[in-house]
Amino acid sequence: MVDLTNPMAMHGGNGPKVHPHAAIASEDKPIQLIDIPLDAWRALEARAVEPNGYYLADWELAVNASVDGLTDASSLTAWANGKLIGLLPVISLRRAHRLPLPVLVNADAYGTLSTPLLDRDDTRAAATALFAQARQQGARALVFHSVSLEGPAMAAMRDVLAQDGISPRIITSHVRASLDATRNAEDVLRDGLGAKKLKELRRQRNRLAEHGEVTFHVARTPDEVAKALDTFLALEAGGWKGKRGTALKQRAGDETFIRHATNALAVRGQCEIVTLNVGDAAVASGVMVRHLDRAYYFKIGVDERFAKYSPGVQLTLDVTRHLCADPAIASADSTAAPGHPMIDPIWRERLAIGDVVLPLYKNDPVASLTYAVLSLRHHAREAAKRMLQQLRKR
Known part of the structure; x- marks a missing residue:
């Protein structure tokens, strides 16, 4: 034997x-x-x-x-x-x-x-x-x-x-999609989406602005991250993930994990939560983890009432500009499924x-x-x- x-x-x-x-x-x-x-x-x-x-x-x-x-x-x-x-x-x-x-x-x-x-x-x-x-x-x-x-x-x-x-x-x-953050963001977006699609997205953003000023926010400190995480969790649970029962907020262990992880990483400058606001209301939010010179786009949540304005795409455009402007970040991993319809056309590098x-x-x-x-x-x-x-x- x-x-x-x-x-x-x-x-x-x-x-x-x-x-x-x-x-x-x-x-x-x-x-x-x-x-x-x-x-x-x-x-x-x-x-x-x-x-x-x-x-x-x-x-x-x-x-x-x-x-x-x-x-x-x-x-x-x-x-x-x-x-x-x-x-x-x-x-x-x-x-x-x-x-x-x-x-x-x-x-x-x-x-x-x-x-x-x-x-x-x-x-x-x-x-x-x-x-x-x-x-x-x-x-x-x-x-x-x-x-x-x-x-x-x-x-x-x-x-x-x-x-x-x-x-x-x-x-x-x-x-899967990744970002070369050493490039100029506008070049990345133009090469990925093309002038016609970018024009359409600007039109959608202008229509979104009819509901209130559109602003992009980055939470970095533990207090900022904790507050922004509440927003993210609510958006994720209110979308299709909530309908499927897979949102982080719907399972106690998952919510405990993400709260502890984002807080601890924020203390060390390794976590950001990005949010796109229209007026005082968040329409899209995402969690990003940072390690060495790479960022990881963990998850996003969107308010599906604004779906016709592509809030997830609008957020990702701002995230792209944010990461390309950060000298500490050389690349970003979408951590998305292959052929992801939202991010694949925007981030054209591949892992x-x-x-x-x-x-x-x-x-x-x-x-x-x-x-x-x-x-x-x-x-x-x-x-x-x-x-x-x-x-x-x-």
Whole structure:
């Protein structure tokens, strides 16, 4: 009988070699997120080779403490000379997908990005150590959902695995909208939307102004963010998300998480809430997270009574100008679904995102089985969606 807790069992004791530069993780058992020293986590955030606003400590710990189904996550951590150089929140494949296989999956951080935090000065060593710790815990593979496919973090993980003749296996991939905030905002908007569409949007804005002065506001301080969040939550709950029962305000754990996360991040200058007002009334609002030189457009809510004036688009035009005018921001991730009808035409840069299986051993049957099952599930879901769309058209 194979011992699935022993990383060498299925390979006759011949596991992947440990490379000399590796900073081997200090634990051979799961580490709870809440047990990671906060100062070390935040220091790694500042040194990350690739940003991920959804794995900031203040965000992920708020998710882990409050959101139904997403609490009590563990983590893989990499340390070197007493310094945290790598971090990936994880849960078991059994918990994530009800598959009883020795595989770890990135923990859902209530945001569509799972890129691990890797130290820019020790990126490959950090990746090596995370893999080593996963093996020590008995894992045969890692599964990433919505990971950046072309950034330096994935490049480092590919390189480390390649030394053992291992390649990642992509379950599915897509591109989503992003903003090059180093460009002039008006050039971005003109290139994306074209002169005719911009003229139409100006006309809509002028009509919107007939209901009151149109103004754009950015909440930054904790007090400002708390007040603006109330507005955002009310707008989101009053729209289609409220009708579907998926608005943050409709679930106590979700509301607790977003209140705690935005407050804590605002204290550190890592959260903004943007609002478009008509007179004294808000018609659109959005939450943005900031990490290093990247912003993340988390969610927006709109007053659907003003739908004919495109309030979400109007807000995003102002957000584009706001981010392009900020020298601290080089890019923005829409974190939107591929082909999103609102933001794709405005932000024309693209980020490659995918679901990936990273085998931890060469020719490993558990990794292959995981890939096969998750791929089959993905294709089945996509086929069901297409059938439903066809039925709706009849």
